[in-house]
Amino acid sequence: MLEIEQTPLKDCFILKPSVFRDHRGTFIESFSQRRFEEVTGLNLDFVQDNQSSSKKGVLRGLHFQKGKYAQSKLVRTVYGKVLDVVVDLRPGSPTFKKSFKTVLSDENHHQLFVPAGFAHGFLTLSEMSVFAYKCDQYFHKDADAGVFYNDPVFEIDWEYPQDQMILSEKDANLPTFENLEL
Numbered sequence: 001m002l003e004i005e006q007t008p009l010k011d012c013f014i015l016k017p018s019v020f021r022d023h024r025g026t027f028i029e030s031f032s033q034r035r036f037e038e039v040t041g042l043n044l045d046f047v048q049d050n051q052s053s054s055k056k057g058v059l060r061g062l063h064f065q066k067g068k069y070a071q072s073k074l075v076r077t078v079y080g081k082v083l084d085v086v087v088d089l090r091p092g093s094p095t096f097k098k099s100f101k102t103v104l105s106d107e108n109h110h111q112l113f114v115p116a117g118f119a120h121g122f123l124t125l126s127e128m129s130v131f132a133y134k135c136d137q138y139f140h141k142d143a144d145a146g147v148f149y150n151d152p153v154f155e156i157d158w159e160y161p162q163d164q165m166i167l168s169e170k171d172a173n174l175p176t177f178e179n180l181e182l
């Protein structure tokens with residue numbers, strides 16, 4: 001079984017796979033093309049899988065690829081716990097500029113579907129996290145873009161002390177929404 005839960009943002013939803021637990025540990029189907037299509041009605045071609053590990057307090061984001069290289073992503077936490085955040089950056093969308101956040105962990109096994117045209121980021125809440133995601137477009141360095149994670153226009157409460165956050169230099173200097181070229 002794969003449950004789907006709509007988020008307040010258009011086209012963005014949470015997937016909840018069945019978790020089989022026994023004396024050895026757990027089992028989930030982390031991705032099934034057939035079930036994904038059944039519950040979402042989407043027929044996407046995921047062409048790249050990514051994985052990153054992060055220490056506690058690491059914030060990666062908010063990222064997206066521009067133009068024709070825009071990526072839909074299916075994101076999850078393999079190990080640990082993260083606060084995952086998305087922003088709808090699609091002009092014309094009824095939820096344009098709105099943000100949504102949810103906890104993705106190796107306890108709840110939730111996955112977030114991030115539509116093309118959204119910015120995405122996450123903050124690691126556990127000592128360590130391993131994060132994995134599928135993308136329906138390859139990485140294109142020239143299309144790689146982002147927006148500052150703490151731009152007040154998005155009204156995101158990261159619920160984490162700012163002086164304990166760890167960011168890449170690139171992410172610390174991302175443009176604000178106002179200065180963004182969409």
Ligand SMILES: Cc1cn([C@H]2C[C@H](O)[C@@H](COP(=O)(O)OP(=O)(O)O[C@H]3O[C@@H](C)C(=O)[C@@H](O)[C@H]3O)O2)c(=O)[nH]c1=O
Nearest residue numbers: 050052060061062063064073120121122138139168170
């Ligand atoms: C994203 C990506 C990065 N790279 C390289 C570029 C760079 O040298 C190194 C690290 O890249 P970054 O610092 O951009 O990695 P990171 O900050 O983890 O970037 C990721 O953040 C999350 C929030 C997302 O949503 C992803 O789409 C992606 O943008 O890896 C690839 O080769 N392929 C890729 O697909």
